[in-house]
Amino acid sequence: MKKLFRSAAVLALAAALLVSLTACGKKQETQPETEEPVQEAPTTLRVGALKGPTAMGLVELMKASDLVSAGEEVPQAYDNLPDAVDTYTFTLAAAATELAPQLVKGDLDIACVPANLAATLYQQTEGEVVTLGINTLGVxxxxxxxxxxxxxxxxxxxxxxxxxxxxxxxxxxxxxxxxxxxxxxxxxxxxxxxxxxxxxxxxxxxxxxxxxxxxxxxxxxxxxxxxxxxxxxxxxxxxxLDNGSALITGVVVARRDVVEAHPQAVERFLEQYAASVDWVNANTADAAALIGEYGIVDAAVAEKALPACNIVCITGSEMKEKLSGYLQVLCDASADSVGGAMPGDDFYYGAE
The missing domain is CATH 3.40.190.10 (Periplasmic binding protein-like II)
Known part of the structure; x- marks a missing residue:
């Protein structure tokens, strides 16, 4: 009897294992395969900036891009395009009123503009302008x-x-x-x-x-x-004041349709822009020479001014925290300064 009981138990365990293995097999069969992200084709992004601190952080990227576009070798000192997958065209302007219409009309993809103008453009285009990052704190x-x-x-x-x-x-x-x-x-x-x-x-x-x-x-x-x-x-x-915000001069904005059509190119731009900002802040004399070369500010003035220009590249949640706090201060003082109302969460690219 005990032998029969043991045999029955063994058979029951075997049946249970068989059911379990069958179920696992079915689960593995139905599990979808992980797809590799589709790689975008190289693209050209059209970037606008103001002559002043909001353009200074771009100069290494500008130089590297110009050399690549001309088919010339990029010196190691300016090598900010390791993949050389994208190209850029840059437009420098004396006033934000020159850049804003070009961005809205689609003649520019990305622009460096005053922070409150970014919020105003968001309202004017019904959310079709998004902020990629902060590029200049207070000056x-x-x-x-x-x-x-x-x-x-x-x-x-x-x-x-x-x-x-x-x-x-x-x-x-x-x-x-x-x-x-x-x-x-x-x-x-x-x-x-x-x-x-x-x-x-x-x-x-x-x-x-x-x-x-x-x-x-x-x-x-x-x-x-x-x-x-x-x-x-x-x-x-x-x-x-320690109010969670920051005094902000300039931000980098993009048209939403560009961000949606070329997300990888936009991410690469931000990575290269951040590297350019780091280089500019670490190489004052060389950066000032490029700033003078591109007619942004006289090189001698730029070399003295750079340490006080607060050039940064702040993105994501930190960007949203600082920028939204700053815009709230402006909005409280005058709603017109930010386009009539605070922008929505979709204004802040990459922020959780």
């Missing part, structure tokens, strides 16, 4: 002929010249003054000029002793007036 400084200004609170009762009314310089300055207890409407007199160069001229003539200036105009002013002092770095003042 605004308070400069002074004297030693009266040691903090933003010291601007109380003072008169200063500035340019950039109804744009980033004004919004950033107003926010920082308010956060430091100074009423931007009654606590300080701001003489708004049309151009940054007018502010430099006012300092040089003695008509003003305090000015809000961006780089590289700070460097230009200091070259003309050795006694001029950089009193405050507005990026550092913003960071001191």
């Amino acid at each position: 605004l400084y308070i400069v002074e002929n004297g030693n009266a200004v040691q903090s933003l609170a010291d601007l109380e009762g003072k008169t200063m010249v500035a340019s950039g009314k109804d744009s980033t310089p004004e919004y950033a300055l107003r926010y920082l003054l308010e956060e430091n207890g100074v009423d931007p409407d009654t606590g300080v007199v701001i003489d708004w000029k049309n151009e940054h160069s007018e502010c430099v001229s006012a300092l040089a003539s003695g008509a003003a002793t305090i000015a809000l200036l961006p780089q590289p105009f700070v460097t230009v002013a200091e070259s003309k007036m050795p006694e001029l002092r950089t009193a405050l770095d507005l990026t550092a003042e913003w960071d001191a």
Whole structure:
């Protein structure tokens, strides 16, 4: 009887194993094979940038791309295109108003523009513009002929010249003054000029002793007036608030249809752009020479200004956190500054 019981048990176990193996076999048969991602054909991306800090980080990539396009060997110092799978054409402009229409019309695929303009374009195109990354943090400084200004609170009762009314310089300055207890409407007199160069001229003539200036105009002013002092770095003042955002000057945007049609090319561009930014920040003199070669800024000015230009390549979730916080500050001050409303989550490429 015990023998019969043992035989029955063995048969039952064998049957169970057979069922299990059969099931596993069926599962393996129905499991889909992993497909290799389809590789895109090489493409040409048309990139626009402004003459100034927002274009400076591109110069190594520009040089390498130009050499490849010309069929020339890329020196190791500029070798930022290891695969040489894509080509680029670059358009440099003096004003964002030149680049924005080209991007909207489809004459450009990617553009480096002011952060608030990116948000405005998103609204104007009903979401057809996406931000790939932050390329320039704050470049605004308070400069002074004297030693009266040691903090933003010291601007109380003072008169200063500035340019950039109804744009980033004004919004950033107003926010920082308010956060430091100074009423931007009654606590300080701001003489708004049309151009940054007018502010430099006012300092040089003695008509003003305090000015809000961006780089590289700070460097230009200091070259003309050795006694001029950089009193405050507005990026550092913003960071001191520890509000989760950052003072941002420029971002890299792309048309959504380009991102969707050429996702691998866009990813490669971002990788190469980040490498170019790293090279520019690590090779000031060589980068300044290229910046001068491309007519972005005079090479001598660029070499002095680069360390204070806060050139970066911030992407993904960190980009979304910093940029959305900054745009919220602008939106709270004036919704028109960001196109009437805050952009949606689909504005931030690659952010979770």
